[in-house]
Amino acid sequence: MxxxxxxxxxxxxxxxxxxxxxxxxxxxxxxxxxxxxxxxxxxxxxxxxxxxxxxxxxxxxxxxxxxxxxxxxxxxxxxxxxxxxxxxxxxxxxxxxxxxxxxxxxxxxxxxxxxxxxxxxxxxxxxxxxxxxxxxxxxxxxxxxxxxxxxxxxxxxxxxxxxxxxxxxxxxxxxxxxxxxxxxxxxxxxxxxxxxxxTPADRLAAAERRAADLAARNRIARELHDSVGHALSAVTLQAGAAGRVLDRDPQFVRQALTAIETAAREAVTELDTVLGLLREDDGPAADGDPARPLAPAPDLTALDGLLDRTRAAGTAVTATVDCAPQLLPPTVSREAYRIVQEGLNNALRHAAGAAVHLHLSHATEGLTITVENQLPAPAARPIPAAAHTTGPQWPGGGRGLAGIAERARLLGGRAASGPHDDRWRLAVVLPLNAAPDPKADRTAAPEPESVPGVDQ
Structure with missing residues (x-):
């Protein structure tokens, strides 16, 4: 010592x-x-x-x-x-x-x-x-x-x-x-x-660069969560159902495997699109090969395929579309597709087997999206008011609802979710004439919004 x-x-x-x-x-x-x-x-x-x-x-x-x-x-x-x-x-x-x-x-x-x-x-x-x-x-x-x-x-x-x-x-x-x-x-x-x-100008520039980096990271996180997360949830349900009836219903197992293959192929395509966001400003790849053309991000014109994959997972989905998806602004159409995708994904994860109803309409305020499903039995009891905007705390809950609110705010819209009678309702309004606001992309939890038809 x-x-x-x-x-x-x-x-x-x-x-x-x-x-x-x-x-x-x-x-x-x-x-x-x-x-x-x-x-x-x-x-x-x-x-x-x-x-x-x-x-x-x-x-x-x-x-x-x-x-x-x-x-x-x-x-x-x-x-x-x-x-x-x-x-x-x-x-x-x-x-x-x-x-x-x-x-x-x-x-x-x-x-x-x-x-x-x-x-x-x-x-x-x-x-x-x-x-x-x-x-x-x-x-x-x-x-x-x-x-x-x-x-x-x-x-x-x-x-x-x-x-x-x-x-x-x-x-x-x-x-x-x-x-x-x-x-x-x-x-x-x-x-x-x-x-x-x-200098103060240097600190401001550094803060702006950090804000831009955080916004980009949030964007990638949302895309991965909503696209790949939906496919994985569907694959998990289909694989679990096929495993339970493997010896009793070979025909259902074959259908489930086909649905799993389709969902996995779609997930790979969307994953390539999301990863392309990381390379969109880099030009050619690092090894000198020209960058591959990226698959276009899906929008509401691909809604039928999304609904079919959700139904293949064993969930009954009815859809009412009172608008023309091909006439919507491209940005609104893409964000609306992701919002619908996440809404269906939440229904798959937290209310498996419950019927889901999707309603899209072109109202005065803009595009209105409503996703409703029957509350599962454990959640049928009264839910505290504090959970009306965050959803019931079922195991495995993530950032899906917060991501939906962020997407809506980026377009100047609003979103809310919560129990409504004996159903769970997600309601989103997206203006059709608003440009995306990058400054609205923040890491903090979104503030609750008032949307017709959802208790606040």
């Missing part, structure tokens, strides 16, 4: 020394970046002031140094400057990746912050670089003067420091260089998150 601090302390010192050394290198690079601007301003001073000698006179050198910084700030207004400086700050200053933005600056606020950081980097780098070049040789001479008589020759021009004052001054000079480099590195590391971090 006593050896643990002894093994950790050297490691901590090595990490600290390594971090300080990287920051020193970062400052030296800042001094190197300053040199072109410094040489340019030195030449300009020599032209504007013919009698000056900026390369030898210290005051003119300081003037050239000061004039070089605004010039450097102007060049840092280019968008790529933030990428280069943020990468350097992360790699050499030890700034965490999530505290700096390594993308080009897209706003003037980000460009101004980058210019301020670049000026600070070059200012601190120029000071530390100058001290690193000049102070160590002077410190070495001061330290060695007591031991080498030639270094005490007055012709060298060094100040007369007798005894041990020379070595102590040299050590102090080295300490000053190290301290300045350490302070400069710490200053840049502390300023990097503020000057190279995300």
């Amino acid at each position: 006593s050896t643990a601090p002894q093994t950790r302390a050297p490691s901590g010192r090595r990490v600290s020394v390594r971090s300080a050394a990287r920051r020193w290198v970062h400052l030296i690079l800042g001094g190197a970046l300053l040199m072109p601007y410094f040489l340019l301003t030195t030449t300009a001073i020599g032209v504007v002031f013919p009698g000056s000698d900026p390369l030898r006179e210290p005051w003119w050198q300081f003037a050239a140094f000061g004039a070089a910084l605004p010039l450097a700030a102007l060049t840092a207004l280019f968008p790529l400057a933030r990428t280069l400086e943020a990468t350097g700050a992360r790699a050499l200053c030890g700034v965490p990746r999530d505290q700096v933005v390594e993308r080009p600056a897209t706003s003037w606020a980000a460009r101004r912050r980058t210019a301020l950081w670049y000026t600070l980097h070059l200012l601190a780098g120029g000071i530390v670089s100058g001290m690193t070049l000049a102070a160590p040789p002077m410190a070495v001479v001061l330290i060695l003067r007591p031991f080498i008589a030639a270094l005490n020759d007055p012709r060298i021009g060094w100040p007369a420091l007798t005894g041990w004052y020379g070595p102590l001054t040299g050590i102090g000079l080295l300490a000053l260089v190290i301290g300045t480099a350490w302070a400069g590195g710490r200053l840049l590391a502390r300023c990097a998150p503020t000057l190279l971090g995300p």
Whole structure:
């Protein structure tokens, strides 16, 4: 136990020394970046002031140094400057990746912050670089003067420091260089998150990208749940029924197997369509082969096939269609198909064997969809009012009703579900003239809506 601090302390010192050394290198690079601007301003001073000698006179050198910084700030207004400086700050200053933005600056606020950081980097780098070049040789001479008589020759021009004052001054000079480099590195590391971090515009763009990603994920989840989930529910019921009468009714088993094959084939087709949503912006496949044409998403013109597959699972379905599916807007028709599909799927899962009635009509408000089925025996007892919009809590309940509500909200419509007398009713209204609203796609549970014929 006593050896643990002894093994950790050297490691901590090595990490600290390594971090300080990287920051020193970062400052030296800042001094190197300053040199072109410094040489340019030195030449300009020599032209504007013919009698000056900026390369030898210290005051003119300081003037050239000061004039070089605004010039450097102007060049840092280019968008790529933030990428280069943020990468350097992360790699050499030890700034965490999530505290700096390594993308080009897209706003003037980000460009101004980058210019301020670049000026600070070059200012601190120029000071530390100058001290690193000049102070160590002077410190070495001061330290060695007591031991080498030639270094005490007055012709060298060094100040007369007798005894041990020379070595102590040299050590102090080295300490000053190290301290300045350490302070400069710490200053840049502390300023990097503020000057190279995300601006309010960056945070807004990141939030919009995340919202778009969540909307896309919700869209894929809904499509998978409604399309493949319906097929799997039907296949499960058909396989279970066939297994129970395998020895007594071979003809029914053959019909069930045929229905399972049809449902599975339809599920594969719809799965390919849903997965195509993930590749719709990617163009050709990654292996270089052209992307295969995707099967069109089903709409209400394919309603008869959906009803046939549901009936093949052993559920009696009656449908009343008081509208022309081929005349509906394509988006409304596709979303209505998915809503009907999920409504039938819920009936298959939670009220197996109960008769289902589907009603589609073209009303003043838009397309009205109603799916009703007899409540199963366990749910025939009174149901709390809180369950009127979420459905009875039968085992295996998922996000189906929430997905229906999301689809309706995307088109500016509304949806509600709940017990109505001795039946379970799903009622949806979809406007026919509303464009899809991407901002309506949220991860939160939808608010209950008031739909005629459903208790609230």
